[in-house]
Amino acid sequence: MVSWRSKGAEMFSKKNWSRARKNSEPTLGAKNMPPTPIFGASLEDAVRASHIAGTPMVPAILYRSAEYLExxxxxxxxLYRVPGSHASVQKLKKMFDTGKDHNLLTMEAIDPNDIATLLKLYLRELPSPLLPAVFVEQFQSVISTDRQVCHSLRGMLIRLPRPNYIVLSFLCHHLSKIASYAERTKMNVSNLGVVFAPTLSIGSVLFKALLGGYYDP
Incomplete structure (x- = not known):
């Protein structure tokens, strides 16, 4: 029997992940848009206002934060468990709220914990959950066998609104990379789940299924 713990991250790999990358052209008209806060905006508006040309169709705040942390x-x-400085996080938030691109890798004196806290803050301030409540309820209803979970989760993911699918795909790939550094960071999939399951308003089982649990010892 195929185990969902070895297949979970494949929900977003290969063919499905291409959905998140194939439309990575420049965001048309963004330069002519009046500045609107990125934090608290819908995914569609945040992407329209801040997407970086040539990258997956996610808001710049997510792309630059993940890029820096990886x-x-x-x-x-x-990482992701230790909180950053409130003052520093608010300063970074103000920077990205303009919709402008800020390459964090080229900036000095940045604490990774500040960036990790910033990314979590962005997710918490989304006006609607990345995973709608109905999706979470459907997932809970099909937890019976490993094969059924794997098949049902894949089917539900592809029915998500496209912006949600792309951002969730990007986030899960990022967190899988962070989990691969667990020997140094002490943040495996289970520990990341303690942080991100509440942030995403999902259960720990669903979080582990999305990431696949590849890197847990």
Missing amino acids: GKGKDEVG
Whole structure:
């Protein structure tokens, strides 16, 4: 029997992940739009206002934060668990709320914990959950056998609104990479779930299914 723990992350791989990348052209008209806050905006509006040309169709805040943490957060013990500085996070939030692109990798004196806290803050301030409540309820109703979970989860994911699917896909790929650094960060899939399951308003079982549990010891 195929185990969902070895298949979960494949929900977003290969053919499905291409949905998140194939439309990575520049966001048309964004430069002519009046500045609107990115935090608290719908995914569609945030992408329209801040998408970086040539990258997956996600808001710049998500792309730049993930890019930075995957590059400079590999050795940060407790990444995503240890909170950042409130003052620093608010300053970063104000920067990205303009809709402008800020390459964090080129900036000095940045604490990875500040960036991790910023990313979580963005997700918490979304006007509607990344995974709608009806999706979570459907998932809970099909937890019976490994094969059924794997098949049902894949079927439900592809029915998500496209912006939600793309952002969730991007986030799960990012968190899978962070989990692969668990020997250094002490943040495996289970520990990341303690942080992100409440942030995403989902249960720990669903969180582990989305990431596949590849990197847990």
